Amino acid sequence: MKHLPSLRDYLDALADIDDLHVIDEEVDAELEIGAIARHTTEHGGPAQLLSRIRGHRPGFRVLAAPAALSSRPGSPYARAALSLGRGADTPPLALMDGLVAAQAAAPVPPVVVPSGKCQENVLLGEDADLTRFPFPFLHQGDGGRYANTIGTFVLRSPDRRWTNWGIARAMLHDAHRMATFTGSPQHIGVIDDLWRERGERTPFALVLGAEPAVSFVSAMSLPEETDEAAFLGAYFGKPLELVRCKTVDLEVPASAEIVIEGYIDHDDRIPEGPMGEMAGYIPEAHSWLLPAYHVTAITHRNDPIMPVVCAGKPVDEDHTLIGLTHSARWTHYLREAGIPVAAAWMIPETAVHVLAVTVDADWRETTSFTSSQELSRAIGEACNAFPHGGWWITRIMVLDHDLDPTDLRDVLWGFATRSHPSDGIHVVRDTAIMHLMVCYTDEERAAGTGPTVVFDCIGDPSLRSTAFADNYPQDVQQRALALIAGGLPPAAGIA
Incomplete structure (x- = not known):
């Protein structure tokens, strides 16, 4: 360092x-x-x-x-x-x-x-x-x-x-x-x-x-x-x-x-x-x-x-500083609260309004949560109770461990394909909110309270991903990477 x-x-x-x-x-x-x-x-x-x-x-x-x-x-x-x-x-x-x-x-x-x-x-x-x-x-x-x-x-x-x-x-x-x-x-x-x-x-x-x-x-x-x-x-x-x-x-x-x-x-x-x-x-x-x-x-x-800093449309320092440091706070806090968190990431591209939480691969075996809905609700309630932290968040996405919460492709893929359009939603009422959040009504901002939505984006464990890192054996992956690294550049005159 x-x-x-x-x-x-x-x-x-x-x-x-x-x-x-x-x-x-x-x-x-x-x-x-x-x-x-x-x-x-x-x-x-x-x-x-x-x-x-x-x-x-x-x-x-x-x-x-x-x-x-x-x-x-x-x-x-x-x-x-x-x-x-x-x-x-x-x-x-x-x-x-x-x-x-x-x-x-x-x-x-x-x-x-x-x-x-x-x-x-x-x-x-x-x-x-x-x-x-x-x-x-x-x-x-x-x-x-x-x-x-x-x-x-x-x-x-x-x-x-x-x-x-x-x-x-x-x-x-x-x-x-x-x-x-x-x-x-x-x-x-x-x-x-x-x-x-x-x-x-x-x-x-x-x-x-x-x-x-x-x-x-x-x-x-x-x-x-x-x-x-x-x-x-x-x-x-x-x-x-x-x-x-x-x-x-x-x-x-x-x-x-x-x-x-x-x-x-x-x-x-x-x-x-x-x-x-x-x-x-x-x-x-x-x-x-x-x-x-x-x-x-x-x-x-x-x-x-x-x-x-000229604050505004993401991503600027309001989002990098808050996103990175609060993500570290969220991750530490949720683990201390007994939630099986792999990582919690306040997404800078959302003006740090959205928290993406990935859960440990073995949460079904190592915790008492009986369903992804129960786990997602517990995460929402824990976030609401987080002192001096919950007011930044309007939405929480609970995601599988195979997704990188810092990669928007992974987050949107998980949200779109693993969250049920109606049953995968849990609303936490009367959470603390910030007056700067224009998605809330004038009355909610004046009162400092409004709803937070939790999206259960945990997929069926039987799903098989087609992603390179998930689908192919290690020896095939290594061979493919070696071939890609040693391939001829376009300038080599391919007919």
Whole structure:
């Protein structure tokens, strides 16, 4: 495992696999950054490093599509793999296995070092001006420029027992204030509630451009009171390096590109939204009045690089980060609940609305479930009970072990041919849902509850697949592969 300790190390790794493109021409923060990010995301292009942003001093750079699907042939999850210290060609289920294993490992707390590159430049008070930075206006229909789309908020509970890293969008309001759409049950919202209940302002830090694994763990929704920094320490087998902030009692990754410090003023409410979001749509044109995040300091590296995600039609970072990390959470949770799960995969192409669950081949012999319908219902009920997880899912597909849940061909084949059109459906009523899910009614989104559908896609065990890996003896498979590998190319002049 190769731990990349900074965003710049990550960019070097992307360049090594030809998955980074540098744009030296001047780019406008008004829609052009968003358009570049959207196009390269939707068409599987390389990450885009924008070197010159109109109206901002030379040296301020933007990285578009930092963790979207890769342009590397045959390895769409190469950016995720490099971020998590694995080889670029590591398949997604293997990446998920590492995240599953780390959930059972002993935490490795971070170490606080005396200084870090994130504080090469320190702006305090009036000099901590957000408008110095090229925060983009991403979509037509957004309510404003967004200061955060993939950065990590750091909050700590008043008793100092729990430090949480989480991702939330943040809209620029003026030179010293942002509005951030957070709230319970999101963990940074839970911590903010603790401060508000005490009648105190909430200290925060917003980390932009940390080492690449930070974004993945910040999106992972680990159990309450889990320290994400210590989880990453366990994952990599060594502690992360943090530095103390300048104006708040928090620590942040030492190699980060930009850190914004401040406090949440619950009495100062400012507008936020709308914004094009992970479901792929611009919501109705209204905004919310949310507590203001007041800025007290900004620190940054020389020539800082600001990662930007333009959320929308899948697959972008909203789907790769959430899909991969939540799949690891789902797999671990369902196994702990006694479900015979081979893998659980939140399908990024569905805007992470659909969970594909494959079950162990021997579930009929090793469990007490008497039918696939009973097993599917149990999976649906377990998903509904998953704290801080079930609200992402609108549909669950329960599939046989011979199908790869990360392969859409397998998932659709299993769904279409093994799920009975009427009897293969189980509806779980009144599950927690997210307000961003436009497939629900206005009333359901306002209430935060709606139905989740479970599809029983487990086939009759007597079915015989015609697939290459299933149908042919091993010696025939090996002979066929050898013949294919040694065959003549078309240019050899076949008559």
